[in-house]
Amino acid sequence: MWRYIVARVAAVVPMIVLVTMAVFWLLHGLLGDPTLLILGRDADPQTAQRLRHELGLDRPLDVQYLDWVSHAFRGDLGRSLRTHEPVAQAMRERALPTAELTILSMGLAAAGALVLGSVAAVWYGSLADFGVSSFCVVGVTLPNFLLGITLILVFALTLRWLPSGGFVSPLNNLGANLRVMILPVLTLSVAYVGILALVLKSSLRATLGAPYVQTARAKGIAERRVLVRHAVRNSLIPLLSVLGIEFGRLFGGAVVTETVFALPGVGRLLVDSILGRDFPVVQAVVASMTCGVLFVNLLVDLSYAWLDPRVSYD
Amino acid sequence: MRDRNRQVDSLNRTASFPRRRRITRRDLLRMSAGAGLGLALARDAATRATAFAAPPPQPGGILRVGAVADTHTLDPHFSVDWSERPVMYAIYNTLVSATPTFEIAPELGRSWKISADGLTITVSLQPNVKFHDGTVCDAEAVKWNIDFILDKANNSPQFKQLDPFLSGVEASGPTTVVFRLKKPYAGFLAAFTERPGFIVSPAAYQKYGKDFGRNPVGTGMFQFVEWLPDDHVSVKRFDGYWGRSKASLDGITYRVVPDPAVRDTMVRTGELDITSEPDPKDIAVLQKSPGVKVVSENPSGHWWGVQWRVDRPPFNNKALRQAIAYGIDRGEFVKVMLGGRGSIANGPTPSIVWWYSRTAKGFSYDPDRAKQLLAEAGYQNGFSAQFSTDNTPVGLQFAQLLQAQLKRINVTLTINPVDPSNLYQEVLQQKVNWTRTDWTLRADPDGLLRILFYTGNYANSTGYSNPTVDKLLDQGNSTYDRNARKSIYAQIEQQVIDDAPYVWVFYPSEDAPMRTTVQEYAWIPDSVPRYRSLWLAK
Numbered sequence: 085m086w087r088y089i090v091a092r093v094a095a096v097v098p099m100i101v102l103v104t105m106a107v108f109w110l111l112h113g114l115l116g117d118p119t120l121l122i123l124g125r126d127a128d129p130q131t132a133q134r135l136r137h138e139l140g141l142d143r144p145l146d147v148q149y150l151d152w153v154s155h156a157f158r159g160d161l162g163r164s165l166r167t168h169e170p171v172a173q174a175m176r177e178r179a180l181p182t183a184e185l186t187i188l189s190m191g192l193a194a195a196g197a198l199v200l201g202s203v204a205a206v207w208y209g210s211l212a213d214f215g216v217s218s219f220c221v222v223g224v225t226l227p228n229f230l231l232g233i234t235l236i237l238v239f240a241l242t243l244r245w246l247p248s249g250g251f252v253s254p255l256n257n258l259g260a261n262l263r264v265m266i267l268p269v270l271t272l273s274v275a276y277v278g279i280l281a282l283v284l285k286s287s288l289r290a291t292l293g294a295p296y297v298q299t300a301r302a303k304g305i306a307e308r309r310v311l312v313r314h315a316v317r318n319s320l321i322p323l324l325s326v327l328g329i330e331f332g333r334l335f336g337g338a339v340v341t342e343t344v345f346a347l348p349g350v351g352r353l354l355v356d357s358i359l360g361r362d363f364p365v366v367q368a369v370v371a372s373m374t375c376g377v378l379f380v381n382l383l384v385d386l387s388y389a390w391l392d393p394r395v396s397y398d
Numbered sequence: 399m400r401d402r403n404r405q406v407d408s409l410n411r412t413a414s415f416p417r418r419r420r421i422t423r424r425d426l427l428r429m430s431a432g433a434g435l436g437l438a439l440a441r442d443a444a445t446r447a448t449a450f451a452a453p454p455p456q457p458g459g460i461l462r463v464g465a466v467a468d469t470h471t472l473d474p475h476f477s478v479d480w481s482e483r484p485v486m487y488a489i490y491n492t493l494v495s496a497t498p499t500f501e502i503a504p505e506l507g508r509s510w511k512i513s514a515d516g517l518t519i520t521v522s523l524q525p526n527v528k529f530h531d532g533t534v535c536d537a538e539a540v541k542w543n544i545d546f547i548l549d550k551a552n553n554s555p556q557f558k559q560l561d562p563f564l565s566g567v568e569a570s571g572p573t574t575v576v577f578r579l580k581k582p583y584a585g586f587l588a589a590f591t592e593r594p595g596f597i598v599s600p601a602a603y604q605k606y607g608k609d610f611g612r613n614p615v616g617t618g619m620f621q622f623v624e625w626l627p628d629d630h631v632s633v634k635r636f637d638g639y640w641g642r643s644k645a646s647l648d649g650i651t652y653r654v655v656p657d658p659a660v661r662d663t664m665v666r667t668g669e670l671d672i673t674s675e676p677d678p679k680d681i682a683v684l685q686k687s688p689g690v691k692v693v694s695e696n697p698s699g700h701w702w703g704v705q706w707r708v709d710r711p712p713f714n715n716k717a718l719r720q721a722i723a724y725g726i727d728r729g730e731f732v733k734v735m736l737g738g739r740g741s742i743a744n745g746p747t748p749s750i751v752w753w754y755s756r757t758a759k760g761f762s763y764d765p766d767r768a769k770q771l772l773a774e775a776g777y778q779n780g781f782s783a784q785f786s787t788d789n790t791p792v793g794l795q796f797a798q799l800l801q802a803q804l805k806r807i808n809v810t811l812t813i814n815p816v817d818p819s820n821l822y823q824e825v826l827q828q829k830v831n832w833t834r835t836d837w838t839l840r841a842d843p844d845g846l847l848r849i850l851f852y853t854g855n856y857a858n859s860t861g862y863s864n865p866t867v868d869k870l871l872d873q874g875n876s877t878y879d880r881n882a883r884k885s886i887y888a889q890i891e892q893q894v895i896d897d898a899p900y901v902w903v904f905y906p907s908e909d910a911p912m913r914t915t916v917q918e919y920a921w922i923p924d925s926v927p928r929y930r931s932l933w934l935a936k
Contacts (some may be wrong), residue, residue, distance in 0.1 A: 120826075348629035
């Protein structure tokens, strides 16, 4: 298994090189020069040219890329072109809200999907199944900016129960932190509850009809135990596969959610940096997001073996 | 209509700027309501004003501002983003300041003298001014700031604003700064009401280096406390402030809330005290919400219009440009796109600034004249062209309305949506020809008119070149005589309207939704909100 892990981690390196290379060429090729955005749209050409030279943007693209890679490998992600702030610091400052938002949302989505998917599968064809399935379809199709604004109007403006946005660090005040995170987490997780619950429902339905479940029932094991220990556990593999894939998309949702709820997260940093052609920041954020997604998928792969003893990586 | 707006607006602004209490529009309304309809009472207005004068500013409280976007730097020498300036006006003083009609008023410079040849300007500074770090803000400090901008090696975006006319600066006494000009330049002081005029602490600049933008030190009413990127910037009152009128507020927190609908909601829930750039759809609701008011500037100093390359076909045809100018129903834009919250624009100067020309005549909506001009231009059977716009909801809405209007004169538009941050670059690179555009006024007429219309200027993106306009622009900035300048800029205004390198469409109103507790808010035509002199009613 260790050999498998090492091989997977090693595979991350070329993946990151490919992704950052693609991002680098896309940004420079399609979006072009950041100097006008740094100097303002009424910049004079001489100053722009001087700045371009100073930032090394007048060198060939491959030289610029290799320069970035060699610095990155030495742990130097450079400074933001617009704020002069070290990139690592910019990311560190915004990591907490995004980490909390994505982890809580994924957790809530997985927990919600377990309950709803099981209900829909066990009582397949009932009113409960219909209700769960309808909720899931609505959840998947509802754009999350719309859901976010609606939740703000209901819970912040009308009922005045929760704040509209902002961020309080859990390290300063956990209670206040959880209060501000309720609406963003709900907004981000609803779509994923929908997808995951529908996947679990179909997978669980197949499992519930499997001979080994019938055998378990015939042995007189309580239905609840049959469901939890035998059926659900074995139905989790497709759910986890989808979860791993969806984790990448979760960052996309996090960008929108962070904007609506004014959370100072990495998603907003990324969008802002793309619009501002802040190449060093974009490169570093994309590279770390790629690492995050690959790491989660590695965990998902490893969990297969834990869930299903027939799976082995040796 | 525009004149009426102007009167109402100037009344509104005179009322709340500067900080001395005067009669506000609300006071006047209250007075006339209380006094019934008798006209005779009008002559007593001045006396009554004293009786009805609003209470003096109440000290205390933190003003919670909903900021549209995060700041990227608080170093004014490297600032280009609009979103940074509201914070900088709290932390720093400018050398001189602008009033709501873009008159120049003293700030760090308390008076100035212009030499007879117009080439030397001597500015006397306020005495005993200290930076927040305790160092002295004297003539040497001001000189250090200007030298920093003028030093090419620093690549300051502010360089382009000073270099064309400023050859050097000297500190001839502790509070006397002498500016040497390359040529007489009437827009000199106005340039120092903006970013080149913010004076930072040289000692702090040397201490923090590249990180100064995260550790700003100025002489302003408020001193920097903290900045959590994408979340908030907070400042607190600086008790050592040099000015006679100190800040009433204990502090200001600028919370970044990018979504306009959420900012509006937060003002309604009381989570924010004030914000700007509301979602236009929310304004009616905000005005009706308890505890909320909306302070507007209409017209604003920000215009929207279209531009094209006048040196490239098909728009190198003046009759064609004028035909399209006649084919635009500006009233419909204001009504449909702005919901009535704006004014039509016939030229580049709104009625709120001193160089506005009452005589300049723009194009009114006249489809018959438009068709006639199209025929004269050689397009009897109509004309098709691509129109590029930023792919934002408002950019697209603008393009669609224009498309529908011009269809009526047989001009067919194909809309080309472009990423907002790319649009201007594509214009400069001449990848697109006919586009939507918008600009905000500078504190001096030479500011915007020169960069847009002078032959070959770096921001002249239309290829416009008219020797008469160039000559007038040179005349306009080389005399310090206000009346002479006003008449010169009126001629320029009329000429560029007729030549139509741009066709002006409207000035959207600037709106600031706020809690009714927020007092003394006033717009300046550069559309940058200043919060430092506000106070909160208990």
